Amino acid sequence: MTQNSTDIRPFRIEIPQAEVDGLRARLAGTRWPAAVGTGWSRGVPLDYLRGLAGYWGGEFDWREQEAKLNELPQFTTEIDGQTIHFVHVRSAEPDAVPLLLTHGWPGSFVDFLRVIGPLTDPAAHGGDPADAFHVVIPSLPGFGFSTPVSGEGWGNLFRVAAAFAELMSRLGYERFAAQGGDVGAGVSGMLPMVAPGRVLGVHLNGPAPAPFGPPLELDALSGADRERAERFEQWRETGMGYLHLQATRPQTLSYGLSDSPAMQLAWIVEKFAEWTDPAATLPEDAVDIDQLLTAVSIYWFTGSGASSAHFTYEGMRAFREFVRQAGGNPTGGVAAPTGVAVFAADHSIKPLVDPANEITHWTEHQTGGHFPAMESPEDLVNDIRSFFSTLR
Numbered sequence: 001m002t003q004n005s006t007d008i009r010p011f012r013i014e015i016p017q018a019e020v021d022g023l024r025a026r027l028a029g030t031r032w033p034a035a036v037g038t039g040w041s042r043g044v045p046l047d048y049l050r051g052l053a054g055y056w057g058g059e060f061d062w063r064e065q066e067a068k069l070n071e072l073p074q075f076t077t078e079i080d081g082q083t084i085h086f087v088h089v090r091s092a093e094p095d096a097v098p099l100l101l102t103h104g105w106p107g108s109f110v111d112f113l114r115v116i117g118p119l120t121d122p123a124a125h126g127g128d129p130a131d132a133f134h135v136v137i138p139s140l141p142g143f144g145f146s147t148p149v150s151g152e153g154w155g156n157l158f159r160v161a162a163a164f165a166e167l168m169s170r171l172g173y174e175r176f177a178a179q180g181g182d183v184g185a186g187v188s189g190m191l192p193m194v195a196p197g198r199v200l201g202v203h204l205n206g207p208a209p210a211p212f213g214p215p216l217e218l219d220a221l222s223g224a225d226r227e228r229a230e231r232f233e234q235w236r237e238t239g240m241g242y243l244h245l246q247a248t249r250p251q252t253l254s255y256g257l258s259d260s261p262a263m264q265l266a267w268i269v270e271k272f273a274e275w276t277d278p279a280a281t282l283p284e285d286a287v288d289i290d291q292l293l294t295a296v297s298i299y300w301f302t303g304s305g306a307s308s309a310h311f312t313y314e315g316m317r318a319f320r321e322f323v324r325q326a327g328g329n330p331t332g333g334v335a336a337p338t339g340v341a342v343f344a345a346d347h348s349i350k351p352l353v354d355p356a357n358e359i360t361h362w363t364e365h366q367t368g369g370h371f372p373a374m375e376s377p378e379d380l381v382n383d384i385r386s387f388f389s390t391l392r
Contacts, residue, residue, distance in 0.1 A: 008170060011074040011085060011145065013066050015301050020062055023261055023300060027057030030262045040273055044266045048282070052269065053262050056293050065294040072116070076145070077170060079163040082154060085109075085145035086138040088171060091120040093132035097200065097392060098173035099384075100164060100191070101137045104182020105308055106268040107371065108144045109137045110295040114377040119384070130392075131385040136171060138164055140183060142307035144298050149307050155314025157186045158194060165195035174198060177388055181205040182370065183315070192335035201337040201391045203361075203384050205372050206346035207353050208232065210323070211243060212316075216352070224364065225349045232347040239274060242267070246312035257305030264305045268296050275370035277344055287374040339387035343376060345369030361387045 030053060035046040072087050087109055090096070099119065103111050112135075118125040119133045139146040141154035141163070153159060164187065168176050177200045180188035185204040192199040209216060209232060216229045245253050256263040269283055269292070276286035283292060299305045339361030342348040346369065350362060363383055368376035 005078045006170065008075050008077045011076045012070050013074070013145070015062065015066065019301055023062075023297070024057045026261050027053050030260070032262075040270075044270050044273070049262065049266055049269070052289075053265055055289075056261075056265065056296070060290065060293050062294075062297055065290060065297070069110070069294070074145075077167065079166050080159070081150040082141050082163065083146055083148075083150070084138055084141065084163060084167060086136055086167065087112075087116075088137075089116055089120050089135045091132040091134050093121075093123075093129050095130065095392075096120070096132040096134050097388065098168065098171070098176035099133035099135055099388075100168060100176055100178045100188070101135060101373075102164065102178070102180035102184030102187045103137075103140065103143070104180065104184045104370075105143075105312065106271055106295075106299070107182065107184075108295045108298055109139050110291060110298065111371060111373045112137050113291065113373075115373050115381050118377070118381045122385070127381075127385065131389060133177070133384075133388075134173070136168065136173075136176075138167060140187075140308075140311065142311045143304050144302055147302045147304050147307055149310070153314060155311040155316075156318040157183070157190055157315060158318070161187050161190040162194045165191060165198065168195075168198075175200055177201055177203070177391070179203040179205075179384055181372070183311075186315075189335075189338075196335075199336045201339065201388060203339045203341070203387050205341045205380065205383075206343060206348055206370055207340060208347040209349065209352050210319075211236065211240060212320075216349075221349065221351065225351060228347050228349050229352075232349070235347070242271070243312070243316075246309040247316040248313070250306070250309035250313040253309050254306035257299075257309065258303055261300050264300050265296055267305065268292075268299065272371070275345055276375055277367050277369045279344075279367070280369075286369065287371060291374060337391055339363075339383070341365065341372065341380065341383040343368035343370075343372050343379075361390075 073089060074087050076083050076085050101112050116135055119135050122131045123129045142149045175198055178188040178191050185207050188202045188204060216233060218226060218229055221229050272283035280286035338359050340359055342364045344367050365379050372380040
């Protein structure tokens with residue numbers, strides 16, 4: 001029987017054993033560089049990465065993690081010529097609100113594993129059934145199982161937002177809520193523009209100033225805003241190497257990410273070291289290490305280290321064009337009720353993110369960082385519930 005391109009098809013993760021064995025063999029045969037310097041100032045320390053790679057290629061059980069992921073209802077569909085993979089968990093509560101959760105880089109749908117239960121079944125997790133959501137978690141085009149990429153242009157977040165709005169239509173959700181961080185914040189913020197009247201509200205975590213641009217005017221800021229701005233400027237000086245590479249030379253970078261699992265591991269783990277809760281010494285102090293390695297494994301098995309780098313390349317060009325057309329104002333105002341959760345490692349500065357003071361829900365948490373669904377799932381869930389409780 002011929003399938004229509006708009007069909008929604010059940011999906012299971014089934015990585016061939018040869019690929020699992022190949023990953024372990026490559027890790028065992030890694031050609032390690034010499035160690036220069038100490039600590040993390042030059043990148044991921046050699047001893048740390050060798051130990052983590054040894055665990056990934058040895059004790060880490062991919063099949064166990066794969067089986068856990070396959071307990072989730074997963075699907076694929078084709079939108080605008082691109083395969084879109086997504087998780088769709090319906091709540092048993094009759095008044096549940098559809099909620100689209102969008103990950104960022106270097107994330108995946110795996111980021112949200114610890115919030116699915118509390119969001120869809122709050123009563124079973126100490127919450128109010130009235131706060132229930134139907135949860136839809138797509139993989140960004142070029143990430144995870146939304147691969148291979150059908151062509152150029154998927155780094156344009158307006159195109160991604162339009163595809164995700166179409167996904168919600170196919171699932172029968174005319175009105176829905178949206179949440180995201182990093183790239184997911186950009187997609188979520190654009191959904192009301194591409195789907196006017198359909199988005200109940202938008203909840204964002206950690207929106208930050210544009211990475212490329214003039215220095216922030218620190219004298220105009222005070223308190224926590226000034227401290228975040230100072231950290232952001234320091235990050236622009238020392239932490240943007242990955243972004244410059246992905247935004248300018250993704251193809252060159254792709255050879256390393258596609259050929260060396262140690263390179264792919266280092267490329268992602270460095271961000272978890274830098275962007276998680278400042279109180280965490282190592283990535284595994286902030287997130288579950290098996291959950292992190294599950295996500296890294298998906299990047300490796302799907303080859304999405306390379307395609308996600310190209311996503312950044314295209315996205316930065318689309319963003320610059322958007323800013324140019326907006327007359328230098330990348331915020332553009334809010335197009336739907338918007339809430340923001342700021343975690344301890346974030347660079348969210350309210351006067352810059354919300355110059356017109358249109359965001360009415362703004363909460364600042366003392367812990368967590370760039371990956372709150374992994375680091376601080378309870379805080380993130382409570383913030384989402386609180387914001388949308390006024391919009392149901």
